[in-house]
Each structure stands twice: as C-alpha cells, then as structure tokens.
Amino acid sequence: MTKQFVKSLIDNATAPYRSAGRFAWHFARGKLGGDPVFAGLLEHGLIPDRARILDIGCGQGLLASWLLTAKAMHEQGNWPAHWPKAPNPTSIHGIELMPRDVERAQRALGDAATFTVGDMCKTDFGKADAVVILDVLHYVSYEAQNDVLRRVRDALAPSGTLILRVGDANGGLPFKFSVWVDHLVTFVRGHRNSRLYCRPLAEWRLALLGLGFNVETLPMNQGTPFANILLIAKLGGKAVVQAA
Numbered sequence: 611m612t613k614q615f616v617k618s619l620i621d622n623a624t625a626p627y628r629s630a631g632r633f634a635w636h637f638a639r640g641k642l643g644g645d646p647v648f649a650g651l652l653e654h655g656l657i658p659d660r661a662r663i664l665d666i667g668c669g670q671g672l673l674a675s676w677l678l679t680a681k682a683m684h685e686q687g688n689w690p691a692h693w694p695k696a697p698n699p700t701s702i703h704g705i706e707l708m709p710r711d712v713e714r715a716q717r718a719l720g721d722a723a724t725f726t727v728g729d730m731c732k733t734d735f736g737k738a739d740a741v742v743i744l745d746v747l748h749y750v751s752y753e754a755q756n757d758v759l760r761r762v763r764d765a766l767a768p769s770g771t772l773i774l775r776v777g778d779a780n781g782g783l784p785f786k787f788s789v790w791v792d793h794l795v796t797f798v799r800g801h802r803n804s805r806l807y808c809r810p811l812a813e814w815r816l817a818l819l820g821l822g823f824n825v826e827t828l829p830m831n832q833g834t835p836f837a838n839i840l841l842i843a844k845l846g847g848k849a850v851v852q853a854a
C-alpha cells in the first residue's frame with residue numbers, strides 16, 4: 611500500500627518536469643525514485659508545518675516539487691494513515707550554483723516556489739523556519755562549511771530546524787564508493803576541480819552542537835550503496851524524529 615502510494619507521489623512530483631525537457635524529467639524520475647531521503651522526510655515528519663523552507667544546493671528543485679505534491683495529495687485524502695500529516699509550507703526558496711538547474715526548476719514549478727542562482731558561501735539566506743541541505747556541503751572547504759552552518763543558524767527562527775545530509779567519512783567501503791560516484795558525477799557535470807571535503811559523522815555532530823543545535827541522526831541510505839546520514843538539528847529544543 612505505502613509502496614504504491616510512494617510510486618504515485620513520484621509520478622505526480624516528476625510530472626511537472628516534462629515541461630522542462632527530457633533530461634530534467636529522466637533525472638527527476640531517477641533521483642526521486644532512487645533516493646530514500648524524500649520519502650524519509652515525510653515518513654518521519656521531519657519538515658515542520660507552516661515553515662518557510664530554504665533548500666540550499668537545491669539542484670533542479672526536486673524537494674520543492676516533492677513537498678508541494680505531498681501537500682496536494684494529503685489535501686485530497688490520498689495519504690498513508692500511518693504517516694504524519696504532510697507539511698504545508700508557507701514558502702519554499704531554493705539556492706543553487708548552476709544556472710541550468712535553476713532554469714529547469716523554474717520551468718517545472720513556475721512561481722509555486724522561488725529559485726535563486728547563487729553560491730551558498732555568498733548568497734543571503736534571508737529568514738527561514740527550516741533549512742534543508744542534502745549532499746552539498748562537502749563541495750566547499752571546511753572553513754566555508756563552518757561559515758555556511760553559522761549563517762544557517764543565524765537565518766533560522768529561534769525554534770528552527772536544519773536538516774543536513776552528509777556522507778560519514780568513517781563509513782568504510784560505502785563511503786569510498788559514494789566519493790567515487792561523486793567525483794564521476796561532478797566531472798560529467800563539467801567541474802574539473804572536484805576536491806571533496808568530507809568529515810566523520812562525529813565531527814559534523816560536534817560542529818552543530820558547537821553552534822547551539824540539538825542533534826539527532828537517522829541513516830538515510832536504505833536501498834543504496836552509500837554511507838549517507840541525515841542530521842536533524844534543532845534550535846531551542848530537542849529534535850524529534852518520529853518512528854516509521
């Protein structure tokens with residue numbers, strides 16, 4: 611039943627990408643169909659309700675499409691009984707380095723969400739209730755990562771949430787495999803200087819604790835060969851991860 615539901619959620623969330631071109635649609639199908647994080651965010655109720663959401667390194671805006679589709683399906687009464695209610699975002703803003711990705715996001719989603727071309731190291735984050743950063747921070751230096759995390763903390767509301775996915779550098783073979791895939795993908799996307807700045811999970815936790823976040827972790831690599839972990843970091847209270 612849930613598997614069937616997730617399949618129709620993927621169908622609906624990828625449909626807008628048909629208008630953004632063949633590549634955009636196939637990429638959306640592959641990513642939303644193969645990455646457990648998207649269903650995980652909903653299943654565990656990780657995105658707060660009525661939140662201004664900032665998606666840093668948003669690519670072609672798949673998270674925005676996913677959340678907007680989830681909201682619509684929940685409103686139609688098409689929703690798994692054992693999942694928490696779908697979040698009803700106040701706004702969704704994506705920041706992305708690559709202009710081509712932002713163009714695809716805008717073509718697919720129109721003004722249902724806002725997308726900005728920009729480098730997360732320089733672009734103003736505005737104010738947000740929830741910040742999501744999935745598989746992005748390791749592209750910039752450790753110093754720049756710390757600065758982004760500090761600016762995220764300052765951009766968040768007093769009880770705001772940061773959802774951060776990283777690879778665990780102590781994750782053994784699955785981690786090595788994800789680094790290899792990452793190098794390949796960044797090379798294919800035209801980046802020639804693709805040094806990655808990874809850290810063990812314990813270091814990510816310490817960096818967030820040092821900024822005043824309460825942190826919980828959730829493995830987010832089910833069905834994939836990677837060593838990806840989700841850190842749910844909350845200001846002003848304990849992070850709550852609902853049981854699946």
Ligand SMILES: C[S@@+](CC[C@H](N)C(=O)[O-])C[C@H]1O[C@@H](n2cnc3c(N)ncnc32)[C@H](O)[C@@H]1O
Nearest residue numbers: 667668669706707708728729730744745746749
């Ligand atoms: C692995 S992809 C993840 C995309 C998206 N977060 C997702 O999970 O589907 C990493 C994204 O981060 C973007 N990115 C890398 N460095 C960035 C920077 N300095 N500022 C903004 N975006 C960046 C890349 O262009 C790419 O779209």
